Amino acid sequence: MYPKLRNLIAGAVGVGCLAAAAAPQQAEADTVTIGHFGVPTPWKVAAANGAFADATGVDIDWRQFDSGAKVISALASGSVDLTALGSSPSAVAIAQGVDMEVFYVDKVFASAEAFAVRDGAGITAPQDLRGKTIAVPLASTTHFHLLFALEQFNIPRSEVEIVNMSPNQAVAAWKRGDIDGAFVWNPALGEILKSGRLLITSGQLAQWGKPTFDGFVADPEFADENPEFMVSFVETLADINARYNAEKTEWTPESKPVKTIASFTGADPNQVPQVLGGIGFLSLEEQASKQWLGGGVATALEATSVFLKNQGKIDEVREDYGQVVDPSWVEKARAN
Structure with a gap:
């Protein structure tokens, strides 16, 4: 073919x-x-x-x-x-x-874009996101999925501090402890996961109706x-x-x-x-x-x-x- x-x-x-x-x-x-x-x-x-x-x-x-x-x-x-x-x-x-x-x-x-939370940030479940600081590049696919995820988790946008950062900026802020989570893509995602864990992936959110x-x-x-x-x-x-x-x-x-x-x-x-x-x-x-x-x-x-x-x-x-x-x-x- x-x-x-x-x-x-x-x-x-x-x-x-x-x-x-x-x-x-x-x-x-x-x-x-x-x-x-x-x-x-x-x-x-x-x-x-x-x-x-x-x-x-x-x-x-x-x-x-x-x-x-x-x-x-x-x-x-x-x-x-x-x-x-x-x-x-x-x-x-x-x-x-x-x-x-x-x-x-x-x-x-699928899993190449994902929402990760930092070890020590005190986030064990989606409801723990209230009051936390989350980095995401604005006007990106991950920004769209972050807002959709918060909607599905029944967490008002006003209860989470969303900061605009490129993936590389998010990695630096993550290492400084300035942010509690980030919704980014690889290779930045792989770097932050060295001291964090996945909360949800874009693949999972796609299955909920938003590819x-x-x-x-x-x-x-x-x-x-x-x-x-x-x-x-x-x-x-x-x-x-x-x-x-x-x-x-x-x-x-x-x-x-x-x-x-x-x-x-x-x-x-x-x-x-x-x-x-x-x-x-x-x-x-x-x-x-x-x-x-x-x-x-x-x-x-x-x-x-x-x-x-x-x-x-x-x-x-x-x-x-x-x-x-x-x-x-x-x-x-x-x-x-």
């Missing part, structure tokens, strides 16, 4: 085979700026070894961010052409009038002007994700792909396999399904927007979120 994937597997687990498997194509842009977070994902291998550049025929400037709010600013200013962005900050960006379209589901969260995900979003004008780039980019994403799904047990801390991901993101290679295991990576068929780009993404964005409006985080909810979801690039990649 994936012609490039067959070449990748034939080349075993060496990352160099990724670049060789992707045939260069002529793209309309000379350089493309792509935003991302430091979360370990399979496609970081293709980013690190130049497979995306080889497949698309352009130079790629990979720009790492530590919060959804900063990505929204970059999108609004036009300093990135496309980027990974969580479902909650995507809803915020849409409400703010940022021109963007979701064209690929980067990852589906979160990271999508790849693009400036629609850029996408329309660079169709060959978009299709090749999606194909490369699908190939490396399919490779990981087929070889999970081989991606150990000592393996070349995991070491490459760790080097690209700054994560501890010993933690990377566990992080990857807490995330779902979809096939092109799953991407195009009604559960995701075929309807589910728009539904999730609407539900997220309603929740954020009720929390006073955005001013309005759009009538149709299907207008900001574009499955065409996945469909074209499937047809190749």
Whole structure:
């Protein structure tokens, strides 16, 4: 089903085979700026070894961010052409009038995003959160899930002090004892869990009716002007994700792909396999399904927007979120 994937597997687990498997194509842009977070994902291998550049025929400037709010600013200013962005900050960006379209589901969260509480903070049950200080990056998927968790725990927002911190800031505050808990993602999550424990994961909250995900979003004008780039980019994403799904047990801390991901993101290679295991990576068929780009993404964005409006985080909810979801690039990649 994936012609490039067959070449990748034939080349075993060496990352160099990724670049060789992707045939260069002529793209309309000379350089493309792509935003991302430091979360370990399979496609970081293709980013690190130049497979995306080889497949698309352009130079790629990979720009790492530590919060959804900063990505929204970059999108609004036009300093990135496309980027990974969580479902909650995507809803915020849409409400703010940022021109963007979701064209690929980067990852589906399970245990890779979670609410952790610090040892010694006196939190043994959700009700103990009253009066505690919790760090979370505002306008992020974890912020959305933190508010949803408090709602499910019947804890008024006013009874918890929520402070806006990037994951790295949360780690530093955690070590100083300035915060009692944090709802963040890896690798920061793995670091704080060295002296804490999980209270609840995003996967559990998704089962309660509020799924979160990271999508790849693009400036629609850029996408329309660079169709060959978009299709090749999606194909490369699908190939490396399919490779990981087929070889999970081989991606150990000592393996070349995991070491490459760790080097690209700054994560501890010993933690990377566990992080990857807490995330779902979809096939092109799953991407195009009604559960995701075929309807589910728009539904999730609407539900997220309603929740954020009720929390006073955005001013309005759009009538149709299907207008900001574009499955065409996945469909074209499937047809190749």
